[in-house]
Amino acid sequence: METEKYQKMIYDRMQDNLQKWEEREFITEQELYFFLHSLKGTAGSIGLNELTTVASEKIEPLKETDEKHWNNSEWKSYLAPLIEGIGFYQKNFNMHKVEQEELYLVKNKSEKEFILVIDDDIVFITFIKELLEEKGYSVIVAHNGNRGLELIYEMKPAIVFLDIMLPDINGFAILENIIKKAKKERMFIAVMSMNDSKQNRMRAYDIGALDFIAKPIDSDILISYVTNRFAYQTELEQSIIIDELTQMYNRKYMNAQLQNLIQQFTRKEEPFAVAIVDLDHFKKVNDTYGHLIGDDVLQGFANLVKTVKREQDIACRYGGEEFVILMPNTSAEEAYVLLERLRETMAKKYFTANEINFQVTFSAGVVDSTTVNLHPKKLLEEADQALYYAKQSGRNQTIIFDELVGDVKKCITIIVVDDVFIIRNIMTNHFATWHPSDKYDIKVIAYSDGLSFMNSNWYTPDGKYIILLDGMMPKMDGIEVLKKLRENYSSSNVIVSMLTSRTSEEYVLHALESGADDYIVKPFDIREVSARILRLINRVFI
Structure with missing residues (x-):
């Protein structure tokens, strides 16, 4: 898998972060710590080992919970090696143009069980997602602990990669919450963290995690790990014939x-x-x-x-x-x-x-x-x-x-909510004539804004829905629509995929935090969107 696009993403994200800091009177040491912590864990995974080294050196004297103020001159001086690296990259690195492609499409069409990644670093989870999906695995991501818990209970992933440091819930608290269910469902829980201290490893294993994977990760080793765990799970399931919860045959x-x-x-x-x-x-x-x-x-x-x-x-x-x-x-x-x-x-x-x-x-x-x-x-x-x-x-x-x-077919409703007429027109025309299987009756509905969608009578309890939701719309923002959807409907019968552009990273982050199941990057190939939707239907609804 090419890593240049992710290297570009991490440099762009660093630049955006520093520009936001420049507009402020000061930042806290805690903010500085988390910036370096995220950089240290992600950069090495995508081949930027020099950034990992610098971040490791700079984070050492900082305190995670310190509210000490750093003014512009202080943090710029402290991060001078990183700032210089960004400038060098922008001036001299000849990056090939990154194609605006859909990052969530599984290119291998094999029907493997899916993996859940719970991590708050969007560059890292996007990298992991594409890395594993190129090998045919379905990957869903959660950008915070609460959403991760929802997906564990709703969709029962086979493997869960769980970061320790999350914006809302400590990873260990999540582990304690789900460990009994994980054992019943025979999920593999792997804690994945930059802080691989002996204490953290022991705590993860004591609670019940099966593995502890240190960041930065090695791509080849991670793929081998996933292959190994799925193979073991298959053998385990074949050797057991009783469902633990109900004591019925499985x-x-x-x-x-x-x-x-x-x-x-x-x-x-x-x-x-x-x-x-x-x-x-x-x-x-x-x-x-x-x-x-x-x-x-x-x-x-x-x-x-x-x-x-x-x-x-x-x-x-x-x-x-x-x-x-x-x-x-x-x-x-x-x-x-x-x-x-x-x-x-x-x-x-x-x-x-x-x-x-x-x-x-x-x-x-x-x-x-x-x-x-x-x-x-x-x-x-x-x-x-x-x-x-x-x-x-x-x-x-x-x-x-x-x-x-x-003769009765299963009805799947695809709802397009986007204020751009061309996008609505392309999608509705395509899906109106889309016949992926004789088993499904595909219905497509389009709305020009979130408010008209939310005020419509689109939902029935027996229905199955895939909602393609634009992130930026007039009257009601896509994220607001998403939050209202997740207050009332779960991913078991309402799948939400956000439509966004690569430059609007904030919408991806907000979407994952608010309960999106997927995201599609504009501009997109409608055939790739169709392939992704078919996989969602087969995995979640059937």
Whole structure:
């Protein structure tokens, strides 16, 4: 991967920072410390080892929490080697023109699980993101701890790279908060910090982090690390067949048993049915009562399934609040009777949180095995289509797959919010005729400003949305729109991608802090945007 663009970004960012300081009467020693701390951790990772050396020397006598005032002449004198380096770079370094490309596009189309990077340095996370995405990994970034916590709970990353020094929450506090969940979900948590003291390493390992990676990082080693951890995770999942939270069989075991049922059908024509069950409005349970109560609901439902199901039935946790039940020697009609008995029993069950009783229902889709659909992917797709139909038809019901259900496509709404007519026109015309798959019905809506968008009736609870949101607009700024969106909607059904230019770095930072899932750099190639959106749909919504 070319590093010149990131070297340019870091020099430009330094220059912008120093120019802002020049306009002020003084800066604090704490500001000086954090400036050098960020520089030390990022510069070496992108080949600017001299900057790392200077930053390391300059940060040594400073105190992280000191509010001492430094006037212009004092900090300029202290940072003279860095200021001279910026001038030399601007005058003599023949930087090739940096293409305005979309930094979040995964060029390798492999469907690998994604990585979450929680770090407040925009140059560093952009560099890491492109480095790993060139190898086919999906990467999401969080620019502060609160957003990182939200994404961990909403999207369950496979690997989390966690910086210690964040603007809102100490990285160790985040680690303590998520370690139990990380172990249950078998996430790899790696603390990544410039301060790799023995004390910090010990603390990270004592809390439960699996790794500690010192900044500046070596790109080749990081890629090898990620490859190693994914390979290990695959082996680990294959060796474990029980979901820890629900004590039901897991997805790996379900896949193996589904293959066995298909083989039995082929050899002996033994019929079987496949059902997918999804708890209704489960996000609302988590948002209202908390994730621990949400876990109690999942466990309660799992226990109920074990009580109601027949001995021959194989019940598995498919992922999140979705479950698969395999029913040997069973027709879809017979499976329907079993599922309805389970559904009615579940609807009568009460859960308790803070002395408040509440109920949870589920929707289910079921399909028969036939000679036409005798493939794991096809069977699960048809059961999922029936489930989708059940949800679209009002939830709390069981639907058997048939030709009518099979014609129902999943609706994905792409919303473009941008005050530039040309951009709106290009996107709406493109996506209006975009057909990435027979499984999806793509709808596109455009708004010329954030206010008209927020005042419209764009949202329905059963919908799935990808919002392409411009950062700078009249009437209501894009960041303000983003914050309001994140107050009400999670990334599980509303994905927000900010549209910005490379020179407007502040919008990228604000977007990540405020809950953006992605960002697209203007000008962009509409085909690359389409490829990125398709990956988001396949990973998050399906």
